[in-house]
Amino acid sequence: MTAPASTQTLDLAARFPAAVTPDARPGYSGWIVDAAKLTEVATAIRDEFGYDMLTALTAVDYLPENKMEVVYHVYQTTGGPALVFKVQVPRADPIEVPSVTPIWRGAEFQEREAWDLFGIKFTSHPDLRRILMWEGFEGHPMRKDWKEAFYEEDVKPFKSRWPDGKFHLAESKNPYADNLKFPPGFDPEKWVPEGDAALYGALAKYSHTNEDGIKTDHIVVNMGPQHPSTHGVFRAVVMLDGETVVSLKPVMGYLHRNHDKIGERNTFLQNMPYTDRLDYFCSMTNNFGYALAVEKLMGIQVAERAEYIRVIMAELTRIQNHLIFIGMFLNDLGAMYTPALYAFEERELILDIFEESSGARMMCNYFRFGGVVRDMPEVSIKKARDLAFDRLPGKVDEMERFLNENEVLVSRTKGKGYLSAEDAIRTSMSGPMLRASGVPYDIRRADPYSVYDRFDFNVACRPEGDMYARYMIRIDEMRESIKILKQALKQMPEGPVMSVKPQYQVRVPAGEAYGRIESPKGELGYYVVSNGKPNPWRYHVRPPSFVNLTSLEMMCEGEKIADFVAILGAVDIVLGELDR
């Protein structure tokens, strides 16, 4: 992992001398685009330079400079590094930036998030509403001058803990029902949710009149919060014509805890266990992405043996995530629990390896900047060998025998929930969702990180773009992961597992870094900005579950309401990561 400066692959400033300047701040890279020219420049970036996929869009509040910055990371689906460009606007309301949603549809949710959390108005955005916070929430919580009701200090460690740490209960300082802020004169009894008209109004697409001239109404069904077959607290507002889905809007944020804000209060190291709790099935890969981002900022190498351990852990995570996916997807289709429990059996064996190495089955907290916390013990290396060479290949075969030809599964998934390759790219799909639509884009190959360039594996890809392809791609990927595991276990060198001395306070030079990995669910990215202090100035997670829902409406349109749950299940979402 070298300095991120190498991401500049083309000279935007030469193409747009008046509108674009290179970002010359030390530790930063990319281009700064004039807000007024953003649409023009962005269109050229997509159409002339071929950066057809926008993956991460986020904002940074530079309070001391009195600026708001919007950061865009765009990629070519043929592979290669990112093109990073930014828009800077003065920090005075109304903060307005042209929306890029018309250019890259995948920006839709992320722009809504930036509006919600930073209060940046994206002009000409088709549906600019709050997305994570509730309608009527006061203020924009990611702004640096916004403090929560339980505010103690700007950054951890808090001074009240040591050396005079007289204990008091958190709830005594922050009593229940008093831990909320309301706008002045707010009366909950009289409050009318203002977003509902926008939410429901956007759903009506056409009106229908039958042969006799009788107008038929559409029905709005609120699925959730909770039901959509209980992947978590998720809600979808569905407009139905009979049983057919006319339009649909996902509503989320019920599990929102402002992970980004918590992350800005933590020190760099303290964030590591918090990343475990994003996608709680894949804590190892969550650690991986964050470690990559911070290592990029620090400019440190990772110990050779640790690189291999990381790959082994990441691939084991992928296998167990895909097993769970298959189990839960079959649950969504109505095959209650037998496939899920078969999947859980293999997962238990994988979690045993995690527990012996990291100390916990799910909340692993195993990665450190420069390596991993401790070497894999001999017994868990042996277990990993046993699984990769002896057990898992047979179990994947068994899973295929068990389900692949099952008539119910096939008839409910084949040809349903179709997403074309163009739409998948346009809506910033990533991971299995993208590859099941026929786009062979895998970050492990397209923009390799860690030691993935040393392994021989194929990028699983299925051209059908339906739910069956999304199921099959997971099976294919498990096989590829086993292949990588076998190679990594054979090639793993001896040596230390940390390249630097373990420290409880790490020094991170000022700058920005975007670390992204191919997590089992898609592209997991961490955008970290440091100003040289012990805590990150900005810590942003780009979760695959969240962005992958952009295409949910496209996939459901014209399908039956009964298939909606399956289509949602095939996306493979985890609410801990979706809502952050």
Added chain:
Amino acid sequence: MIGKGILKGLGVTLARFWSTYWDDLLWLLRGKKRYRTAEGIEHRSSKNARGIFTVQYPEEKLPSPEEFRYVPFLVYDEGEGGKKEVRCTSCGICAKVCPPQCIWIVRTNDPATGRPVPVPAEFYIDIDICMNCGYCAEYCPFDAIKMDHDYELASYTRNIYPMEKLLKSADYYAGIRPLNAAREDEARKAKEALKAAKAEASAA
């Protein structure tokens, strides 16, 4: 033929059902107990496990691996006359590194001089807030705070552990983490030997 795929899948289910009872039978014929024995549990979590391999908690419990971590405790050494010599020096590193900030330490000050004494006066851990990340144990320079193996902590009240409840003996620690304890003892002895050698050299 329609239904072939379902039948094939049911074949897998049948095979699994069969192997559960077949394994039970084999163990019985060999005169071994498959349930409620360490050997049986180990077999059920090995690569050769087949059929059902659930563990019947709480009658059966999976053995905790050495590195398993669950809420911290403070280590004390047995002094003369059963005196508890707390290893903690109240340096505060654990309180500073703790991600949810659940460790509270009051440092002891010498009443005569007002200078800090390397022993904690009060030490609290808010167990309900602790996220079991293990940082305190990882970064403690004195091997004074360690992660426990006892995970059966359900209770009806808030759990705030004061020092009395947190203190556990070095023997207990060596019991749950033998390899780690041996390694740390060795490192400590080497350090002390080095210190003694240095003192000797400077005295001479």
